[in-house]
Amino acid sequence: MPVRGRRSTALAAAVATAAALGATALATLGAAAPAAAAETPLQNYELTWGIKQSYRTYVGMFGSFTASEGATQATGNGAFTFTDGTGTYDDTTHAVELGFQGTVLAASTAHGFEVTLTDVRFDSGAGEITADVTTVDNLGGTPTKKGDDVPLATVDVTREMTDMATTLTEEAGEYLGSAGYAGAAGDPLTVVDTTPPATEPTDDPTDEPSTEPSTDPTDEQPAGPGNEEQPGEEPEEGTKPGTDVRNPSASTSTPPSSAAPAQGEIADGTLGWGVKESFRSYVVGPIAKGGITVSGGATQAAGNGAFTFKDATGTYDTDAGKLTASFQGAVNFKGHESGGTYGLDLTLTNLKATLDGGTGKLSADVTSLGAQTKGVVLADLKAASGDLKAAENVVTVDDIAATLTEAGAKAFGDFYTAGTALDTVDLAVALSDDAQLPGGSTGGNGTGGSSGGSAGGTGTTGGTGGTASTIGGTGTGGSIGGGSLASTGTDLPAPALGTAAGIAVAAGAGAVWAARRRRTQAQSAE
Structure with a gap:
């Protein structure tokens, strides 16, 4: 039982x-x-x-x-x-x-x-x-x-x-x-x-609580680890027991601002996206031995985390479930350095997200090895719902699935194939200047959006992707996931890679990346 x-x-x-x-x-x-x-x-x-x-x-x-x-x-x-x-x-x-x-x-x-x-x-x-x-x-x-x-x-x-x-x-x-x-x-x-705690049903839910001492044998368990009696905690003055003082009732909170119209211009907003976790790890890991830099107002969460792009502009229509938002900030990935030249040098800027009934696109201006292509559709977007509901004049859509497009695959030098799942996208847009974005920022361009990644972590500005973290431990920015790859290189499973494959990856990954980018650029020029 x-x-x-x-x-x-x-x-x-x-x-x-x-x-x-x-x-x-x-x-x-x-x-x-x-x-x-x-x-x-x-x-x-x-x-x-x-x-x-x-x-x-x-x-x-x-x-x-x-x-x-x-x-x-x-x-x-x-x-x-x-x-x-x-x-x-x-x-x-x-x-x-x-x-x-x-x-x-x-x-x-x-x-x-x-x-x-x-x-x-x-x-x-x-x-x-x-x-x-x-x-x-x-x-x-x-x-x-x-x-x-x-x-x-x-x-x-x-x-x-x-x-x-x-x-x-x-x-x-x-x-x-x-x-x-x-x-x-x-x-x-x-x-x-995961067994739910057992509860004893009452004979009559309207009965007053019994004043008789409990005869439940579980109440007679001796004190021990996990059964120690804890001193009672008095509720804060002016609150009822069980009231979450961090979330007072609407009657005591500041009244929300006037509701924004169903359609209009976006006052501000943030986009949280990590591109792809394995790509971030690859860039700062022992193969590419590179770094990640954010600029133009973009931030990166600690632990080589996701990026946040700010200062959204665009339009919305909550009745039609449509949203178009462009964001400020840039992120640069560099790796495979040889003699001051990088085999991998990729910058994403001017990110733009569109949603229409729960589906949409994510695009950006892409600069790779000095060549820029504007408005590249990097990913197809799919939200859990087609509705755009505003709460206190803020529309928030989290965990939007992002799938790499053919154009996105070429932008990444065919490092990933079209159809590959990318990191999910988080959107938050303010519909009025006084709306509060997640993280406490007020709407209105120029005031800045929330910092950190899509999970709301502490942002960094620049550097090589911050300090890479592990679950239950810490590492350095040069390792994959905070392991010992950067210092020893021994974490790469040898039977999986094979000796020849390991040498080829370590020695030729930069050349392969550069060759793929040049081929993609040549095809685009034709």
Whole structure:
């Protein structure tokens, strides 16, 4: 039967090992627990782990991930979540053992490799995460290799079981294709119980609350990790208990400005877009060894994040669901430097977004290796809804899907093929001068829009893409995803790339980029 919410909290709390709580605390907890079976069944757990961000970035550059059979992947080439976790909790050792549903396949046709993870398991007592792993390496002629219950990482188990630090094992390096992974920090691991807390129905919802002491046996649990009584918190003066003082009722808030007409000119706005995460990582990584610079009012979020373009102008028609907005700011990508000359030198400026009934285009002026082409349609846009609804005279449309066009593929030197999914686009436009854009900026050109990327991060101006971040750690701007690629180059999975392929990529990527750009420019001139 499902584990009740309070019991699940206690179980998760009891997972803390002797190192975290001390042997005495665990002994006390074990003695205080009522006599019961040695093991308690668990179900409805989820495990989220990204393996290692630099590994995901690498695969995303040359291939893709496919999550299935209960597993999912977060947007933006994010972490993986495995579901339907079942297992046991040992009442004596306070250890949790769980197995999860889901399969994750990492594959690259270009480099001829496949890595499949399934039967993911977590053991808090052993402090490890394991999985069945199957690999195929066509480049080196290596036959299919399969390992059951392969230890992928050790885990620093915590009481909450959230954001637990992981360290990749030698076996992880062997199966993922890079000996450099052994002993490297992996992404943090989170294990949660998804069972809704149990609630007891009342006989009559109109009855007054009972003043009789509760006889619920769960209220008689001894104090322990996760069950400590917390002192009550008095609500702030003038508020009711449960009122979010950060979001007072409309009766006490500043009245909104007069509603803007259904159509007219845009007063201001921002566009958040990261182009493509793997491209940003490639530019600052160990192959291109380049940098990213923003100018003209554009900003970049910390951690080599997304870009924000500001000072929108254009028109809108909320009744018709139409919007046309142009934005100020530029972003430049440089890489493959040799003797002061760059094989990659790409600038995007004068970005323009259009929406009509939920679909539209994203265009920009593109300058590559000194040659400029204006108004290139880089991406087809698809919003979740065709409606443009204004809230306090601001129209906000987030997570707009962007797909690379044929013209966009040529602008990127055929680095990606047409139809490739790009980073999603976030739009926010002010319909009046006094409207408040996300981030607190007031509408009206010249006053500036919100800074940071599409996620609202802290913006930077210029530099080489800021400090690249990892989930649960930090790195330097010269690495893919904050890994150790920039300093050692050992994070590139050798079996995946192959020795010859690795040399070709490192030595010739700049020349290939430049040649593709020259070919594209020549074709455009014909």
